[in-house]
Amino acid sequence: MYKAFLANPQPRERWVAENGKKRAICDPQWKPFYGSLAPKSQAYALHVARDLLNYLASAGYLKGNPLAFMALENGATEAARDQAARSGRRKALSRDDWAAIKETINQMPEGTAAQRFQKARARWVFGLLFATGARISDLRGTFGDLHADSVEGREVWIWSIQGKGGKFAQLPLPSPVVQEMRRVRRAMGIPALPLPGESTPLVPREAETNRNRPQTRQGLDRIIKGVLRAAADRLDGDGVPDQAERIRCASAHSLRHTAARDLLDSGAPMRVASELLRHADQRTTQGYTAPEVQQMLDALNRRSLHWD
Structure with a gap:
């Protein structure tokens, strides 16, 4: 039947x-x-x-x-x-959708320290989601999950993630994302680069008194949805209702799909893209050799966030 x-x-x-x-x-x-x-x-x-x-x-x-x-x-x-x-x-969202989201973030006010922090945090969150294909749950980690390593003579920042299903992964951060990390940390008034074992949340809360408390899943969703709604409202005002509706209905996971498509469209090998996105058919524990990390970093660096 x-x-x-x-x-x-x-x-x-x-x-x-x-x-x-x-x-x-x-x-x-x-x-x-x-x-x-x-x-x-x-x-x-x-x-x-x-x-x-x-x-x-x-x-x-x-x-x-x-x-x-x-x-x-x-x-x-x-x-x-x-x-x-x-x-x-x-x-997945289109590149025009991503451009509209970035423009909305770039138009956020910067008149006060709190506003500068909110803008830097939005760039950091959306940069991570778009550049690496991270899941929203990955953003509940700390800056202690990041460490610098040497790969073929270059300093590379590695993000260690305990992800979906308990799977462990190490992802290299492309240069534009490292720049956003520096930006948000400066807005918080802390050193631009993380210290070993640092407990500061990757995505801090609003009030300075709560900066050492991690965001809840709902809090992260509010940050992301707030930016998406603002982008959609701006597009409605510009007379682009179809694009506005698409962005308004998007989510953090839409950005993961967007990252997957954009990685492949940018020429990343299927194997490298699958490892970056930590799809279910990958090893439970992924220990990457220097050449593998370099290939992933090269795939990420071929793209740009183009904030300005």
């Missing part, structure tokens, strides 16, 4: 977008389908459903998986991977 539904979702007025028009997921008129799914997309949906039921069965919520013995079409795994990649690319 579910397979037949995927091939022809009914009732169409409930499940299928009118005239196949794509809308943002936050739009009240959004629908999950734009028409009947292609065979590969049907296979992907069934593959996801079977994996979910398998988890529920193994966790004891179900006595068994009713789809366990369903034979999926050949190439279902490949279809699932292709669909996931295309989905991520669709969620």
Whole structure:
């Protein structure tokens, strides 16, 4: 029955977008389908459903998986991977969107010390998200997670991350991001470069009395969403409603998708991009040799934040 539904979702007025028009997921008129799914997309949906039921069965919520013995079409795994990649690319923002976000941040006021800190913090947060493809949870670390290393005779700042699923990774920071790190630390009135074992949060709180307390996930989301809303409002005022809606509906994870696409579009090898983004098929603990770090740094440095 579910397979037949995927091939022809009914009732169409409930499940299928009118005239196949794509809308943002936050739009009240959004629908999950734009028409009947292609065979590969049907296979992907069934593959996801079977994996979910398998988890529920193994966790004891179900006595068994009713789809366990369903034979999926050949190439279902490949279809699932292709669909996931295309989905991520669709969620990515364009370079024009990124330019609009940067312009909004650059227009933030700097009249007071608090305003200078807020602006520097926004540049630091969005620089990290766009340049490295970091997850929002990665930003809850401390400056003690950063250390300088020598790679082929050059000083490189390395970010050690305990990420999703407990996976450990070490990412090199490109030069523009290191500059933003210096900027935000100067705005905080602390040395431009981190000290070993420093406990200062990567993204400090607003009040100076709370600077040593890390942001909550909700606090980080407020910072990011605040900038995105401001960018969208500015675009609305400039008469660009479609771009405004896209940015207003974006999130920190949209910037991760954006980083993934931009890395590949900038010529980064697939293997290097996968390691930078810490995708699920990578080793649990990643110990990079100097050449690997250099390749990742070269891939990152081929791009620029272009703040000014």
